[in-house]
Amino acid sequence: MKKPLLLLMAMASILAISVLSGCIETESETVVEDEKIESMIWNFTDPLGGKVVLGSEPERIVTMTPALTEIMNAVGAWEKVVGCDSSSDLPPEAKELEHVVSWQGLDAEKLVLLKPDLVIMDRTLDITDMIYTEIKELDIPVYRIYPKNISDVLNAIRAVGELTNETVNATAVIDDFVERMNAVSQAANEIAEEDIPSVLHVTYYDGTADPWIATDSTFSGSLIIIAGGECAISDSSGYGVQMSLESIIESNPDIIFCSQSSSWPTLTRETILGDARWSDINAISSDSVFDVAGDWCDRTGPRMILGLEEFHGHIMDHVEA
Amino acid sequence: MRTVGRRGTFIFLIILLLISILVGISIGPENLYLPHIVRGLISGLPGLDWAARGFTLKGPLGLESHFGPLPRGYQTIILDIRLPVVVMALFVGVGLSVSGASLQGLFKNPLVDPFIIGISAGGAFGYVLAVILTEGASIWISQFLKVLLSFLFSVGTVFMAYLLSRTGSKVPLTYLLLAGVALSASLTAATQMMVYLSVENPTPVIFSLMGSCSLTKWWEIGIVAPVILMGTLVLSAFGRDLNAFSAGEETAKHLGVDTERSKTTILVLASLMAAITVPFCGMIGFVGLMVPHIMRRFIGSDQRLLIPASALFGGAFLIICDLVARSLLDVTIPLGIITGLLGGIFFIYLLKAKRVGV
Known part of the structure; x- marks a missing residue:
């Protein structure tokens, strides 16, 4: 009688230990799992694969x-x-x-x-x-x-x-940006093809050296196109380029934007209007030279939408005039 | 025979200069043909504006030829963009070459360039100082101060070198050269420090210092041209004195030259001619070194002939260099880079081709 009882007790204790130890093991596994998930959430791969x-x-x-x-x-x-x-x-x-x-x-x-x-x-x-x-x-x-x-x-x-x-x-x-961008884009699509103005964005000019231009491959260029214009100067570099004044006279833009930037020497429309060498250009004779905020079109942040709306406003004024 | 050779050289130089002026005006993003250039140039003369608009020429026997108006922008491109650049390059080329020829004669050293005695370093310092002082000011104030300070510092540096090297009533030329080199080194370092610490975006400033005649305005030529014309005329008249200097200062004195007075006049004029170019065109190095050297090969070292020959060739040379700078690539390369490249190669050629007598 004693033997089976002992055996039973031994089995019970083994079971208890195994259940208990199982419990403990499960708990520690959960902690490890949580940490794993947490660290997985805070691990990223950036757009360059880093x-x-x-x-x-x-x-x-x-x-x-x-x-x-x-x-x-x-x-x-x-x-x-x-x-x-x-x-x-x-x-x-x-x-x-x-x-x-x-x-x-x-x-x-x-x-x-x-x-x-x-x-x-x-x-x-x-x-x-x-x-x-x-x-x-x-x-x-x-x-x-x-x-x-x-x-x-x-x-x-x-x-x-x-x-x-x-x-x-x-x-x-993002939603606000996209909604406003769609509104601009919709209005821009209604501009008749023959009315699409050619737009030149001058980022720096002081009259002593050829002007620096934001071409169609820059962010400003994309904004001009969405806003309903076409870029006067094409280039694939993605950066602003120095362009000879003669080429600009030949390209004859309908609108000129002069940008004021907070971190770049800057020009105003008066620099261009006061320089007789620009006088043969359409934008000058139709008084379509505008100062624009440089930080809104060259800083790749949320204020780009303001830049887009500013460009669009000037382009629409020109089209409707 | 020799006289005919020299006369021939001068005729050749004049033709070269005229051709380079025409080619300089004709080549650009849009190449212009001679009839367009001639009509553009004529239209710039008072009362002859019709040449740019359409007109009809009536010849004998009822022959008529009709000319349409010049294409849009051509008049501006010819009269206000290309012609001023070519004329400025001409004057700057003349100024730097005559200045170089006179200084080489004065120092009896064929390796002297007007920029070696501190003119360019002083000019660059004044220019950058003006950029910093006028940050946020209107563009006209900024332009004015750039011109004023770079000119004052160019001339000031040479004057300083002169004072530093003066011993008693004499100014030994070797001391003057050394003082110029020392001042240049300090000023260049100071300029670099200003650019590094104080200029928010250095790109346009650095580009301006590289030297360029592009987008010259007529009023700028109005300032540069009289100084260079006057300097060239006066220095040509000093040809005899410079010839005497080539035999040594003592000999010059025995030959009846008032050496200290001539030295000061030549130095002041040569410095002024080079310094006046800096505020408008930046640093265009080595022209003053190369041009007189090349001319010496053709015309000999008689300063009375060397100075006018250097003037003619210098003008043509810089117009052509500017043309290369404008048309070699899609972007305009700063003129100073072209002359610097050529100058460096030329220097090496001089070293290798013959022993340079110093």
């Missing part, structure tokens, strides 16, 4: 271009920005932050002292990858964008929303 391993939600972020600083602000993640580039000026508080990069290059020491969890940068301004490599060597996670068109800009806004856990705000910004 793996960005964060491990947890980033709280200290450094932005490397004015547009990225503006995007951070637009998606409601401004309080996470601890440093930015020297040209960032929106929101105005950006001017008071530590500036870790300027055209002179990266201040690596300043960047390290800021202890960022994440740096967001734009490859357009780091075409040689020098700054990117420098930051990677400091073991700081870097997320890079490389916008080439307006849909890339919207994707960048979405990405910043995900990186900062502000996807709802980011979606709202």
Whole structure:
């Protein structure tokens, strides 16, 4: 009688131990699983294929271009920005932050002292990858964008929303942008083909050297086309180019935009109107030379929609005149 | 025979200059034909504006030829864009070459260029200083200050080099050269520091310093041309004194030259002629070195002939360099880069072709 009882007790204890240990094991597996999911959420692959391993939600972020600083602000993640580039000026508080990069290059020491969890940068301004490599060597996670068109800009806004856990705000910004862009595009489509004006966007001219022009392959060029115009100067480089005044006289644009930028020496329409060498151009005789906000059309951020609407307003005024 | 050779050289140089002026006006993004150029040029003369509009020429026997108006923009392109550039390149070429020829004669050193004694470094310093001082100011104030400061600093640097090298009542030429080189080095460093620290976007500033005649305005020629014309005439008259200098300062004195006075006059004029080009065209190096050298091969080292020959050839040379700068690629290459490239190659050629007597 004793033997079966002992056996029963032994079996019961083995069962109990195994159940208990099973319980414990299940619990620890759940913790590990959660951490895995958490770190999976905070791991990203940027548009250039770079793996960005964060491990947890980033709280200290450094932005490397004015547009990225503006995007951070637009998606409601401004309080996470601890440093930015020297040209960032929106929101105005950006001017008071530590500036870790300027055209002179990266201040690596300043960047390290800021202890960022994440740096967001734009490859357009780091075409040689020098700054990117420098930051990677400091073991700081870097997320890079490389916008080439307006849909890339919207994707960048979405990405910043995900990186900062502000996807709802980011979606709202994008929806508003798309809705307004569609409205412009619809109105632009109604312009008769023969009325489509040729538009020249001058980004810098001081009368002593040939003007700098934003061509059709730049962001400003895309905005001009969506707004209902066509670009007077074509070029595939994607950058502003210096174009001889003679070529501009030959291309004879109907509208000229002169942009004022906050981080670039600037011109006003008076520079062009006061220069007799431009006088044979249609835009001058029809008084269609306008000052436009440079930051709205060359910063790849949410304010591009303002640039598009400004361009569209001038183009429609010209078409209706 | 020799005189005929020299006369022939001068005739050749004049023809070369005329051809380069015509070619300079005709070639550009849109190539212009001679009849268009002639009509464009005529239309710029007072009361002859009809040449650009359509007109009919009546010949004998009722022959008529009708000319349509010049294509849109051609009049502006010829009179206000290409002609000023060609005329400016002409004067700058003349100025730098005559200045170079005189300084080489004065220093008895064939490697002297007006820019070596600090003119370009001073000009660049003044230019960048004006850019920083007028940031945010109107474009006209900024232009005015750029011209004023770069000219003042160009001349100021040479004057400073002169003061630094003066020992008693004499100015040994070797000291002057060394002082110019030293001042140039310091000013160049100071300019680079200003660009690095204070200029928000350095691209246009750096480009302006590379030297260019593009988009010259007529009023700019109105300032540059009189200085260079006067300088060329006066320095040509100093040909005899410069010839005396080539035998050494002491010999020149024995030959009856008031050496200190001649030295000062030649130095001031040569510096002024090079300095006046800097605010408008930036740094166009090596022209003052190359042109007199090439001319010496053809005309000999008699300064009375070398200075006018350098003037003619210098004008044609810079017009052609500017044409190359404008038409080699889609974008206009700064003129200073073209003359710098040619100058460097020329320098190496001089070193290799013969021992340079210093």
